[in-house]
Amino acid sequence: MVEAEVIVIGAGMAGASAAAEMASSAKVLVLEQEDRPGRHATGRSAALYSEIYGNEVIRTLTRASRPALQDQDGRFARARGCFHIASASQIARLEAFAALPDVGRASRWLSGAEARLEAPVLREGYVAAAVAELNAYDLDVDALHQHYLRRLTAAGGEVRCDAPVVRAERIGGGWRVLAGGEEFHARIVVNAAGAWGDVVARAAGVDPVGLQPKRRTAVLVESPEGARSDGWPAVIDIGEQFYFKPDAGRILVSPADETPTEPCDAAPEEIDIAIAIDRVQAAADLPVRRVLSSWAGLRTFTPDRTPAVGFDPAAEGFFWLVGQGGYGIQTAPAMARLAAALALDRGLPADLADMGFDARSVAPGRFSGRAAS
Numbered sequence: 001m002v003e004a005e006v007i008v009i010g011a012g013m014a015g016a017s018a019a020a021e022m023a024s025s026a027k028v029l030v031l032e033q034e035d036r037p038g039r040h041a042t043g044r045s046a047a048l049y050s051e052i053y054g055n056e057v058i059r060t061l062t063r064a065s066r067p068a069l070q071d072q073d074g075r076f077a078r079a080r081g082c083f084h085i086a087s088a089s090q091i092a093r094l095e096a097f098a099a100l101p102d103v104g105r106a107s108r109w110l111s112g113a114e115a116r117l118e119a120p121v122l123r124e125g126y127v128a129a130a131v132a133e134l135n136a137y138d139l140d141v142d143a144l145h146q147h148y149l150r151r152l153t154a155a156g157g158e159v160r161c162d163a164p165v166v167r168a169e170r171i172g173g174g175w176r177v178l179a180g181g182e183e184f185h186a187r188i189v190v191n192a193a194g195a196w197g198d199v200v201a202r203a204a205g206v207d208p209v210g211l212q213p214k215r216r217t218a219v220l221v222e223s224p225e226g227a228r229s230d231g232w233p234a235v236i237d238i239g240e241q242f243y244f245k246p247d248a249g250r251i252l253v254s255p256a257d258e259t260p261t262e263p264c265d266a267a268p269e270e271i272d273i274a275i276a277i278d279r280v281q282a283a284a285d286l287p288v289r290r291v292l293s294s295w296a297g298l299r300t301f302t303p304d305r306t307p308a309v310g311f312d313p314a315a316e317g318f319f320w321l322v323g324q325g326g327y328g329i330q331t332a333p334a335m336a337r338l339a340a341a342l343a344l345d346r347g348l349p350a351d352l353a354d355m356g357f358d359a360r361s362v363a364p365g366r367f368s369g370r371a372a373s
């Protein structure tokens, strides 16, 4: 039997980063069902950091992640403008968005003409106004993920791949975990299984929190000939019907789809690829001769679209780190520190406390009493 203090289930961004943060003071073992870390949501993201995307809890966790992402001589984050745009019929929605205090502080208001000066690809007559972010970045997801995995192993932690957790049970003040034909034992189990978070909970005899994986599609197309697209901002429709962003000389477009799905190895559907191109072309003069590549991944949400981070109130030593939705990369540094602090009883990180963050907003206990469906 292999002994650790903490077993983390899942080696995506959430599991890897939390494990790295815990490894300096605890023996940590990460169990990953795939043959390598990062095969699922983490390896399929749009790699954007937007400080004004998502709900208030997400926005706070994102802001608290910025220092770590700007660290390492800019290896993880490169400045990229980000416009949240509105057509004439969406202006009221954009105004309400800009009126949120933290959004207002982190952005400037642009008229349609001003937005087109910085992003000439936007169609005249479509964009009525934009909220332009002051702090948005392209993230190097792989560099960040590898950084956390290296930190984990440098601190004596270990990642076991090809180790799907099939069962966990509470035994003698700890957890016995069965994975890949082996038996492991730890005081604390961290459920960082992404879309499979509720599946893992059930395998441990713990009530699910009600996670819903939602498929999102991404499509890479050529940049228009002669366009200096690398300087364009990322562009997000305020109604979340589409977004596009420059991506290494090409353009990533998405229909911002959220199709409820079972946990799986998600694949793109032709119809979503067509919708992505159609919606983006309504707002931007982006001729698409061919699709260079496409993929889909699962963004997994709790019922209130806010992550669940903390011990399960009814299962001692069972710690949740799930429900990162579409923000799990940009929030990873702060979420990992938060998870390590809560799991190892270190108290709330000072920067989060200063930002007014309340751990109750992410406590898994808020879903207690839900039908264990």
Ligand SMILES: Cc1cc2nc3c(=O)[nH]c(=O)nc-3n(C[C@H](O)[C@H](O)[C@H](O)COP(=O)(O)OP(=O)(O)OC[C@H]3O[C@@H](n4cnc5c(N)ncnc54)[C@H](O)[C@@H]3O)c2cc1C
Pocket: 009, 010, 011, 012, 013, 014, 015, 031, 032, 033, 034, 037, 038, 039, 040, 041, 042, 043, 044, 045, 046, 047, 048, 049, 163, 164, 165, 166, 192, 193, 194, 195, 196, 200, 216, 217, 218, 296, 297, 298, 299, 300, 322, 324, 325, 326, 327, 328, 329, 330, 331
């Ligand atoms: C198209 C798309 C675009 C996105 N764009 C952005 C973006 O621009 N910015 C941003 O911040 N976020 C973005 N996201 C969201 C982000 O990718 C996720 O929030 C994040 O990757 C979640 O990380 P995770 O570790 O929780 O999940 P995952 O990366 O899915 O990791 C979970 C891991 O658990 C493992 N696992 C599951 N069950 C078991 C088991 N029984 N035993 C062992 N291992 C198990 C899985 O194999 C997997 O490796 C996007 C997501 C998608 C799909």
